[in-house]
Amino acid sequence: MSVPHPPKVAGIDPSLPSPSHTADPAAPAPLPPPNAVVLDRLAGWVSDLTTLHELTERLTRTRSLDSALHELLRAGAALVGARRGLVTLEPADGLGPVTTVGLGLGRADLGYIETIPRGTASAAHLLDGLPEAHAPRPEVVHPDLAREAGLDPRHREVATRLGYAASYAVPLDPLGEPTDEGGAPVGRLAAPAGRLGAAVWLYDEPTEPFERQRHLLGLYCRHAAEHVARLVELTRARDAAATLHQELLPARLPRVPGVRLAVRHRTGPDGGGDWYDALSLPEGALGLAIGSVSGSGPGAVAAMGRLRASLRAYAVMEGEDPVAVLSDLEMLLRLTEPARTATALFAYCEPLEAPPGSAGGLRIVLAGAGHCPPLIVGEHRTEFVETSLSAPLGMLSCWEAPSMEIEPAAGETLLLYSDGLLHRTGDEMDRAFARLHAAAAGAPRVVRQDPDALVDHVLRTVLPDGLAAIDRTDDVILLAARFD
Structure with missing residues (x-):
């Protein structure tokens, strides 16, 4: 008795053994996804450096002391998210010039702020309340003036009158002059020594700048203090020459x-x-x-x-x-x-x-x-x-x-x-x-x-x-x- 053959389907002989095939090559293992936190941090650093470079370039292009102080206030306000502010220039060596410049503040407002007792706040002359330059955090922060305990009543009254609820102040401390082996200064001549002044920015609502904002502002203000110091030196030289010319x-x-x-x-x-x-x-x-x-x-x-x-x-x-x-x-x-x-x-x-x-x-x-x-x-x-x-x-x-x-x-x-x-x-x-x-x-x-x-x-x-x-x-x- 003959063995039945399975029927052919579409020209395929089912009696033939199935051909052997090699296994497909294994696909390469996918790379782990990049760390989004690291990328965000790098992007933030690049953005911060770009912003800092642009602001310092604008400051460097100023040629007068008044324009430099105004640019300092505008840049600082952009960095810490404030709308108003003021900077007081009062070099520690007492040789001047002494001036106060405001951002979003009129002459009457600046005069009103000057009535705050010295040493009680960062707003008045700004200088007495600020720590020394070598302090860990040479700044003064008032995040909520309405609720702050121990605040001078006059300070709270001025803040209410002018409509600001918080303030953040930093000093203008230029880096020390380079010296030779004997300790004698080299480079600038008759440059102002010590603190030049301070700047304060005012907020309409209770708040304070973030750590990142403070860091950027600190870097910017150190550069700004050096630029302002050079302009102070130049202003003094020009004033001396003008006075001599006038006397002659x-x-x-x-x-x-x-x-x-x-x-x-x-x-x-x-x-x-x-x-x-x-x-x-x-x-x-x-x-x-x-x-x-x-x-x-x-x-x-x-x-x-x-x-x-x-x-x-x-x-x-x-x-x-x-x-x-x-x-x-x-x-x-x-x-x-x-x-x-x-x-x-x-x-x-x-x-x-x-x-x-x-x-x-x-x-x-x-x-x-x-x-x-x-x-x-x-x-x-x-x-x-x-x-x-x-x-x-x-x-x-x-x-x-x-x-x-x-x-x-x-x-x-x-x-x-x-x-x-x-x-x-x-x-x-x-x-x-x-x-x-x-x-x-x-x-x-x-x-x-x-x-x-x-x-x-x-x-x-x-x-x-x-x-x-x-x-x-x-x-x-x-x-x-x-x-x-």
């Missing part, structure tokens, strides 16, 4: 019959060598002078003082001859200041004898040495007085230039000015001269009658940004003499 200029203008004088001047931040003078001379005459010494800084200021004092002496001895005055000044400059040059203009104003029954006139003899030509302003004319194309003092082996003579009419004004007035316009020199001429010519009649009003009008018209622009280093002098 006339303390007051002389009183001369028939002449009214007015002057406006501003010294550049580096202490320039521009100067002016007005002095009474024998026989009722008046001497007017203006000039500039090359260079800037204390050296230029000292040279300017010596040059101005010498010109006064020459003007008393031979003021009626302006060319002789400038010639003597040029010889002195070549002998005593061979590395410097200077510009100068001297005008000798003397009254003329009047015939009986008529009013006397005035004669002006002037000479210039490379200085800008003066401007005569009157009701019927506004024109430059050409003082010849002479070279500045100290540039030629033998200086000489002719003098000019004018007779101003009653009511006319002579304007002497420094080249810094033209440079501050930002225009080319020909356009700057045109702007000055247009400003003087466009002065209303009532303004021309008062030399003080006239110089103010010219400055407002020629310099729309005013004399106090911190980004300009040029000295500006504008001297007006009105002849009645």
Whole structure:
């Protein structure tokens, strides 16, 4: 009997043995998922460093002490999540400057905060209540002023009045100056020593910054303190140079019959060598002078003082001859200041004898040495007085230039000015001269009658940004003499 065969299905012979197959290769084991906590922490560090870098870059770009303090407050408020704040600058060496700057606080608010007794809170002057710089946590935190026990009643009253419920204060302590092997400081000179001041940020609701915020603010404030210390040093140097420059200029203008004088001047931040003078001379005459010494800084200021004092002496001895005055000044400059040059203009104003029954006139003899030509302003004319194309003092082996003579009419004004007035316009020199001429010519009649009003009008018209622009280093002098 034959064995039955299983039926074939779709061409497959079921009697054949199934082929043997090798096992599939094992898939590689999946990598463990990354630690989300570590990634979050790294991302947070990168974000913090980026933020800190951007804020410190913005602070470093500030060029004045006031702008640096304002930037410090804005950056600190962003780091700790506050809306208002104030910073008090009061260097520990007592040499100043002393100032308080607010963020979101007006002058009245700052004055109200100053009424908090010192030593009772971080808000008042901020300094007495802060720990020393070497303390573990040199900060003062008031997370809830309304509930804080032992708080001075005046502090709580001021907080309620101004609407803040918490505060966080930190000191401004620059790092110590580098010293040599003998312990002598190197690097900065006359830098402020010790604490510079402190900053406090105010919260509208009870709260306090997180540990991460405190850490970032601490890093930022250490950098800010160094930057502020450099600006304090620079401010002191500029103030000293400006004070010296101010002391070397006339303390007051002389009183001369028939002449009214007015002057406006501003010294550049580096202490320039521009100067002016007005002095009474024998026989009722008046001497007017203006000039500039090359260079800037204390050296230029000292040279300017010596040059101005010498010109006064020459003007008393031979003021009626302006060319002789400038010639003597040029010889002195070549002998005593061979590395410097200077510009100068001297005008000798003397009254003329009047015939009986008529009013006397005035004669002006002037000479210039490379200085800008003066401007005569009157009701019927506004024109430059050409003082010849002479070279500045100290540039030629033998200086000489002719003098000019004018007779101003009653009511006319002579304007002497420094080249810094033209440079501050930002225009080319020909356009700057045109702007000055247009400003003087466009002065209303009532303004021309008062030399003080006239110089103010010219400055407002020629310099729309005013004399106090911190980004300009040029000295500006504008001297007006009105002849009645």
